Amino acid sequence: MWFTLAVLLLGAAPLPADDPPADVKGRVVDAQTGEPIAKAVVTVRERQSETVTDASGRFRLAALPAGSVEIVVTTVGYGLAQRTLAVGGPEVEIRLTQEGLRRAEEVAVSTSAFDPADLAAPAAQVLAGTELKNLANVLVDDPLRSVQSLPGVTASDEFEATFAVRGTGFETVGLYIDGVLMSAPFHTIRDVNDGYSLTLVNGDVVDSITLLAGSAPARYGERTGSVLGLKLREGSREEFFGRASLGATGVYATLEGPLGGAKKTSWLLSARKSYLDYVLDRLETSGFVLGYYDVTARLAHHPNASQTLALGLLHGRSHWRNTEDDRGPTSEDTADAGTDLITLQHRWLPSTRTRLESVAFVSRETGLNRRVDGTDSLDASSWQWGLRSDATRVMGRHRVEGGFLLRQLSEDAITREFDRTAYRVTAQYDADALQGGAYLQDTWTTAEDRLSLTAGVRLDGFQQTDEARLLPRAALAWNVTRATRIFAGFGEYAQFPRFEELFGGHGNPELRSESATHFSLGVEHALGATTRVRVEAYDAELHDQAFVAAADWRIEDGRIRPPQPDAPLRNVLDGWSHGVEVMLQRRSANGLSGWIAYSFGHARWHEEPGTLAFDSDFDQRHTLTVFASYRVTPTLNLSTKYRYGSGFPVAGFYEARPSGVFLSDERNVYRPEAYSRWDLRANKAFLFDGWKLTLYGEVINVLDRTHHRYTGLDGLNLPSGRVFLEVDTLFPLLPSIGVTVDF
Numbered sequence: 102m103w104f105t106l107a108v109l110l111l112g113a114a115p116l117p118a119d120d121p122p123a124d125v126k127g128r129v130v131d132a133q134t135g136e137p138i139a140k141a142v143v144t145v146r147e148r149q150s151e152t153v154t155d156a157s158g159r160f161r162l163a164a165l166p167a168g169s170v171e172i173v174v175t176t177v178g179y180g181l182a183q184r185t186l187a188v189g190g191p192e193v194e195i196r197l198t199q200e201g202l203r204r205a206e207e208v209a210v211s212t213s214a215f216d217p218a219d220l221a222a223p224a225a226q227v228l229a230g231t232e233l234k235n236l237a238n239v240l241v242d243d244p245l246r247s248v249q250s251l252p253g254v255t256a257s258d259e260f261e262a263t264f265a266v267r268g269t270g271f272e273t274v275g276l277y278i279d280g281v282l283m284s285a286p287f288h289t290i291r292d293v294n295d296g297y298s299l300t301l302v303n304g305d306v307v308d309s310i311t312l313l314a315g316s317a318p319a320r321y322g323e324r325t326g327s328v329l330g331l332k333l334r335e336g337s338r339e340e341f342f343g344r345a346s347l348g349a350t351g352v353y354a355t356l357e358g359p360l361g362g363a364k365k366t367s368w369l370l371s372a373r374k375s376y377l378d379y380v381l382d383r384l385e386t387s388g389f390v391l392g393y394y395d396v397t398a399r400l401a402h403h404p405n406a407s408q409t410l411a412l413g414l415l416h417g418r419s420h421w422r423n424t425e426d427d428r429g430p431t432s433e434d435t436a437d438a439g440t441d442l443i444t445l446q447h448r449w450l451p452s453t454r455t456r457l458e459s460v461a462f463v464s465r466e467t468g469l470n471r472r473v474d475g476t477d478s479l480d481a482s483s484w485q486w487g488l489r490s491d492a493t494r495v496m497g498r499h500r501v502e503g504g505f506l507l508r509q510l511s512e513d514a515i516t517r518e519f520d521r522t523a524y525r526v527t528a529q530y531d532a533d534a535l536q537g538g539a540y541l542q543d544t545w546t547t548a549e550d551r552l553s554l555t556a557g558v559r560l561d562g563f564q565q566t567d568e569a570r571l572l573p574r575a576a577l578a579w580n581v582t583r584a585t586r587i588f589a590g591f592g593e594y595a596q597f598p599r600f601e602e603l604f605g606g607h608g609n610p611e612l613r614s615e616s617a618t619h620f621s622l623g624v625e626h627a628l629g630a631t632t633r634v635r636v637e638a639y640d641a642e643l644h645d646q647a648f649v650a651a652a653d654w655r656i657e658d659g660r661i662r663p664p665q666p667d668a669p670l671r672n673v674l675d676g677w678s679h680g681v682e683v684m685l686q687r688r689s690a691n692g693l694s695g696w697i698a699y700s701f702g703h704a705r706w707h708e709e710p711g712t713l714a715f716d717s718d719f720d721q722r723h724t725l726t727v728f729a730s731y732r733v734t735p736t737l738n739l740s741t742k743y744r745y746g747s748g749f750p751v752a753g754f755y756e757a758r759p760s761g762v763f764l765s766d767e768r769n770v771y772r773p774e775a776y777s778r779w780d781l782r783a784n785k786a787f788l789f790d791g792w793k794l795t796l797y798g799e800v801i802n803v804l805d806r807t808h809h810r811y812t813g814l815d816g817l818n819l820p821s822g823r824v825f826l827e828v829d830t831l832f833p834l835l836p837s838i839g840v841t842v843d844f
Contacts, residue, residue, distance in 0.1 A: 122164040123189030131690040132196035141176040177786040178231040199230025221318035221555040223578040223588035229309035239799035244304040252682040252698040253314040257776040260297040265719035266327040268678035268704025273326030288393040288419035291468030295812035301417040308334035316590025319540035319557030325617035335401040336369030349837035351375040371397040393419035407450040415442040430474040431519040454495040481514035505539040530604035534565035563597040570595040584627040609669035631689040646674035655754035656766040678704035695729035715768035723747040736786040746776040764822040792844040805834040
């Protein structure tokens with residue numbers, strides 16, 4: 102009976118009440134700068150609840166059932182962040198990464214949108230995230246085309262990813278991919294003037310692009326112009342993530358995720374394939390068909406917090422085919438090009454004051470152009486393999502850096518040209534040589550971090566020409582006030598001749614290195630935390646540039662002189678390039694972002710010995726670039742881009758007269774027209790349960806301006822000297838769309 106009574110009493114007792122509903126609170130910030138992100142959408146999985154962050158980046162999901170919930174945070178221009186949070190817990194901070202696939206928890210937060218990444222390179226310009234994505238065209242989605250809108254950069258050939266910087270061409274630009282100096286990592290047609298180029302690297306795997314327009318520090322060598330560094334990112338170590346895109350000319354996808362359960366290893370695989378070749382091949386019109394594909398793969402392992410071991414692969418192929426109905430047996434029929442790069446990287450931080458980085462690499466670039474009759478007009482292959490190692494040690498107020506580069510270069514090529522009745526070999530060589538370099542530099546910083554001085558020296562040598570060059574470098578950065586910074590740079594640079602210049606057409610085995618001395622001085626003033634005004638003046642003194650005037654048709658001593666195929670290149674050009682660049686820039690997670698930049702520059706050469714003097718092939722006096730981007734709503738971003746250039750000269754001895762274009766005794770005096778292009782772009786995101794679809798729409802050349810590129814001499818009237826130039830018309834008003842799915 103007592104047992105029965107106890108059971109009845111327990112059954113009558115009230116059960117403990119369920120926990121009442123509670124809130125989930127948090128704050129969303131930009132992963133790179135820590136700036137609060139307004140207009141970010143915060144959604145509970147399965148759409149149970151949704152809210153938008155306020156101006157301070159804060160959100161509140163009210164009255165959720167007790168326990169834990171999984172939320173998804175995103176906005177247009179940013180990736181997805183997924184978190185499992187306890188209901189009723191403390192406020193959490195969620196970091197979003199701009200327009201990328203890398204998880205926010207793997208990104209370190211910076212203190213400012215404009216902090217220099219390297220005190221030894223205080224004038225560096227960095228593009229990443231949303232800026233990098235919105236500046237790339239929807240039509241081709243090429244990350245290198247984003248650089249064309251930066252101050253000091255000039256480009257008017259819309260079919261090319263390459264560009265000029267401060268009056269010198271792309272051949273003087275040091276293009277580094279994860280620390281490896283590359284020659285031509287492009288989908289392209291090699292050895293032609295009227296082709297195209299598209300960067301081999303898919304924009305989805307690029308972490309950042311850094312441009313040093315001049316006065317690069319001692320760690321960079323083997324180029325006399327600017328330095329362009331592409332840093333590729335690792336995959337996520339947290340969970341699987343992916344992106345699939347369909348663009349105007351191709352389809353591409355990127356997948357990534359952890360390998361194993363310890364979150365120490367990640368993998369990333371990205372592939373891109375054009376489908377424009379399939380479309381053109383089925384159209385009943387004459388012309389050409391081009392196509393390409395590329396693959397990027399990365400495997401990264403972090404055995405502990407201080408070490409990283411990464412294996413990387415870039416592989417790409419492109420193909421061009423002539424489909425013109427009236428082509429003759431000696432016309433170009435097909436062209437194939439390929440690029441491969443394999444890297445093995447090791448990073449080690451044995452202490453907070455020491456950093457060691459090494460990369461072993463091997464790369465190959467190939468080109469094969471074939472005529473209709475089966476003759477190869479170009480068959481070329483180049484290799485490089487080597488090791489680069491860099492070390493940094495902080496000792497008090499000094500940061501000492503040093504490193505070395507050792508690489509083996511080899512190249513074999515044969516070119517043929519049809520001359521009236523038969524082919525003749527214009528160049529044939531098989532060469533290899535060892536190149537080495539080493540540097541040491543010290544950056545000293547005052548106790549208040551207001552002043553830093555960098556002094557360094559670099560030693561470069563090239564076995565083929567039996568040369569060694571000792572090159573001093575220096576830099577200064579002075580924070581005069583909290584808002585104002587003065588920076589300056591100086592350096593001597595050398596560029597050894599390419600195998601083609603030594604042994605190819607017009608080749609000269611006696612060529613020696615070209616050289617340049619850079620000076621730069623700038624001031625930057627902050628207008629708050631997100632806006633700055635920057636002014637930089639520069640001067641480059643150039644010496645011993647390889648040149649041969651006899652390679653062109655020209656007027657000499659009052660007579661028409663034809664090209665001389667056997668005339669050798671010589672180190673006969675000296676010159677200078679100087680100018681000033683002004684930039685007003687705002688970089689913010691909210692509101693209007695972008696810049697207005699104006700550049701004035703003049704680059705000129707003179708022959709020594711000789712009397713010939715002329716403007717550089719890439720001399721553009723006035724350049725104006727405008728870029729603006731605004732996140733209107735959580736799902737809509739609008740951006741616009743405008744570029745104006747007063748125009749390059751047409752390279753050669755030409756002059757304009759009322760009756761046409763004629764040969765001249767002066768070089769580079771014919772400047773046809775200025776370049777002016779305005780583009781509009783809209784990114785519209787559609788948010789779903791755990792995934793996002795973004796629609797990209799762009800209108801290129803809104804004002805429908807007509808632009809041309811001049812690719813060579815098409816005809817010549819010998820009695821009068823009148824010339825007819827090969828001219829291609831560039832993009833008209835052209836809309837394009839693309840779609841991306843993040844999951």
